[in-house]
Amino acid sequence: MKKSQIIELGEFFLKKSKIIGAIAIIASLFGLFIIMALNTRPFLTVSQVVNNAEFYHNQEIQVSGVVEQLIGDEFELTDGDETIRIIPYNIIIPVDVENGSEVVVQGEFDALNILLRVYEILTYCCDRSGGV
Incomplete structure (x- = not known):
C-alpha cells in the first residue's frame, strides 16, 4: 500500500x-x-384526581391544592371544587402546613375512599406576589 x-x-x-x-x-x-x-410527574389538581378516580386508583401521584380542616395529622386537600382526604404515612407534617396553605402532596391514591396516603408534603416557601 x-x-x-x-x-x-x-x-x-x-x-x-x-x-x-x-x-x-x-x-x-x-x-x-x-x-x-x-x-x-406533573402535579395534578384535586378535581383531576377525583374526576378520574378509577384511573389513579393505587397509583403514586402528586396533587396540588389548599389545606382545609387540618385536625391532628390528617386534613383535606381542595382546589375549590373537589376534596380529597389526606392521611400522612410515616412522616411528620411540616410546621408551616395550616388551613389555607398551598401544598403539593405525594402518595398513593385510594379511589374507593377518595383518600391519599401521603409520604411527602411540600409547601410553598414564598408569597407569589414577590414578598416573603
Whole structure:
C-alpha cells in the first residue's frame, strides 16, 4: 500500500468515526430526554384526581391544592371544587402546613375512599406576589 492510500484510508475512517460519534451523542441526548420525561410527574389538581378516580386508583401521584380542616395529622386537600382526604404515612407534617396553605402532596391514591396516603408534603416557601 502506498503512503497516499494509507493517508486516504485514515481520513476515511476519521470521517466515519466523527459521524458515528455525532450520532452517539445525539442518541444519548435523546435517550436522556426520554428518561427525564418519563420520570417527571406533573402535579395534578384535586378535581383531576377525583374526576378520574378509577384511573389513579393505587397509583403514586402528586396533587396540588389548599389545606382545609387540618385536625391532628390528617386534613383535606381542595382546589375549590373537589376534596380529597389526606392521611400522612410515616412522616411528620411540616410546621408551616395550616388551613389555607398551598401544598403539593405525594402518595398513593385510594379511589374507593377518595383518600391519599401521603409520604411527602411540600409547601410553598414564598408569597407569589414577590414578598416573603
